[in-house]
Amino acid sequence: MRLKGKRVAILIEREFEDLEYWVPRMRLEEEGAEVVTVGTGSSDVYRGKGGLIARPDTTADQVDAGEFDALVIPGGWCPDKLRRYQAVLDLVREMYSAGKIIGSICHGGWVPISAGIVRGHRATGSTGIRDDLINAGAEWVDESAFRDGNIVWGRVVADIPSFCRELVNAIEAG
Numbered sequence: 001m002r003l004k005g006k007r008v009a010i011l012i013e014r015e016f017e018d019l020e021y022w023v024p025r026m027r028l029e030e031e032g033a034e035v036v037t038v039g040t041g042s043s044d045v046y047r048g049k050g051g052l053i054a055r056p057d058t059t060a061d062q063v064d065a066g067e068f069d070a071l072v073i074p075g076g077w078c079p080d081k082l083r084r085y086q087a088v089l090d091l092v093r094e095m096y097s098a099g100k101i102i103g104s105i106c107h108g109g110w111v112p113i114s115a116g117i118v119r120g121h122r123a124t125g126s127t128g129i130r131d132d133l134i135n136a137g138a139e140w141v142d143e144s145a146f147r148d149g150n151i152v153w154g155r156v157v158a159d160i161p162s163f164c165r166e167l168v169n170a171i172e173a174g
Contacts, residue, residue, distance in 0.1 A: 010035060036058065038058055080107070101167070103167045124155045
């Protein structure tokens with residue numbers, strides 16, 4: 001259990017990509033991490049694009065970056081909703097500034113873009129956000145998953161295994 005004693009937040013909103021939420025969550029729990037689902041407060045239950053349900057444990061305005069070792073942002077359409085909440089952007093910025101790991105997969109990159117933390121980083125995600133990442137000052141890289149500084153990037157659903165490996169390694173390394 002490589003992540004025993006680590007606490008990881010996963011952001012959630014409506015229309016999350018089911019596998020990009022559930023698989024990393026289960027992988028982190030398998031390694032012993034305590035995973036906390038952090039919503040926006042817009043609902044008590046969020047439905048994924050594929051119909052799976054996730055319930056938030058708390059909301060972004062109720063947590064402090066100091067409570068967590070890492071934060072994960074799944075894709076789907078939820079990042080477009082998440083980035084509209086100031087508390088979410090503040091949490092992402094605070095964790096980034098503290099050097100904590102931020103994991104972003106697929107469309108999840110919209111949240112770090114809106115938080116203003118991608119400039120100067122190598123980045124990937126769905127090709128649908130390629131131009132957004134470039135326009136925000138990131139260098140687009142077409143790779144399945146990698147770490148750049150304290151951000152772990154994953155491209156798409158098919159790359160979840162690579163993303164999870166990079167994420168677990170980064171959190172373990174601290």
